[in-house]
Amino acid sequence: MTADLRTMLLELADIGRPRLHRCTDGSWHCSVEFPAPDGVTAKVSSQFDHSTPEEALQTVLDRLGGLRDMLSVPTPSVGIAHNQVNQGDTP
Secondary structure (H helix, E strand, C coil), X not given: CCHXXXXXXXXXXXXXXXEEEECCCCCEEEEEECXXXXXXXXXXXXXXXXXXXXXXXXXXXXXXXXXXXXXXXXXXXXXXXXXXXXXXXXX
């Protein structure tokens, strides 16, 4: 196992339960399930067509980064309140 492969797997293991497998056609697939509130399924996956395990892992890591960015963007009302707190405009 290469150092990069090990590092990526450990990074995903810190988040949840990663799965990496080789498909019957020789391509690679990766997914990770992670804790979420009741009633929510939290899973990020790659496609089933990656030529290397590192490529499949990197796809999942990239998608997790996009998910983090998406969830960190506040809604308009939260954004307004956040800006007011930062500027000291709240009582």
